[in-house]
């Protein structure tokens with residue numbers, strides 16, 4: 317059992333495997349936070365959409381997990397690599413991460429992953445995410461902005477509660493100022509919960525609102541490409557919708573955060 321308050325594992329402060337440092341942390345809620353990890357030496361280049369694996373030594377074992385990078389590649393040497401992480405109660409690594417003070421050494425390796433933007437793609441990009449699955453899309457948009465070539469994006473993010481909408485102010489700010497051509501479509505799956513009392517936006521799981529979004533925005537295989545990231549059930553369902561509408565498989569890119577069938581205890585969204 318690795319519940320946060322009772323986790324007895326001893327985290328090592330020193331270890332030969334450590335090559336990076338937790339340099340910053342910001343909490344979005346009690347169970348969602350942004351962390352920044354920087355290599356102690358030179359940064360490793362990566363492409364927006366890829367992930368790094370971060371870990372610490374606990375009870376003399378390296379405990380590590382992969383996380384999509386949310387920051388753009390060009391700031392890796394200064395700001396480090398930004399991650400948006402959900403605490404999984406009963407999980408192995410995230411309860412350790414939650415206990416880690418800023419300044420603590422860590423192990424970081426990578427990059428890995430093929431969840432990447434196509435070169436020179438002018439089609440509308442449909443970014444479909446559940447929970448923290450929005451992280452690689454934030455990296456992609458930040459990178460495209462830096463490169464001076466933002467591509468049109470329809471950005472769907474599904475969460476249980478309004479408060480879990482990470483990066484909301486960033487993306488809404490882009491949309492409002494038109495700094496980035498994005499249509500932001502957040503949705504909450506538990507509209508009747510008192511925590512969502514002030515919510516006036518879309519309701520339902522992200523995969524369930526996808527058909528109406530495609531219809532309303534007239535998105536078709538001829539004018540768009542889809543990227544899906546997060547919870548495996550959501551990904552499978554969203555992919556079915558897209559394939560049924562004629563999107564070729566190569567036009568539906570996927571990043572699964574865990575294998576299908578391994579649901580979290582307490583059933584949190586990704």
Ligand SMILES: Cc1cc2nc3c(=O)[nH]c(=O)nc-3n(C[C@H](O)[C@H](O)[C@H](O)COP(=O)(O)OP(=O)(O)OC[C@H]3O[C@@H](n4cnc5c(N)ncnc54)[C@H](O)[C@@H]3O)c2cc1C
Nearest residue numbers: 381382383384401402407408409410448573578579580586
């Ligand atoms: C390529 C890749 C990129 C990833 N990027 C991110 C990311 O940017 N942010 C992030 O929070 N997680 C991300 N994950 C998931 C992450 O690697 C861990 O699985 C997660 O943090 C749980 O680790 P743990 O050791 O605490 O739990 P474990 O003991 O490993 O338990 C794993 C179980 O936790 C549940 N779980 C895993 N991830 C989540 C999640 N995000 N939300 C809710 N339940 C989950 C699943 O049921 C899974 O079977 C990514 C996974 C992959 C494969």
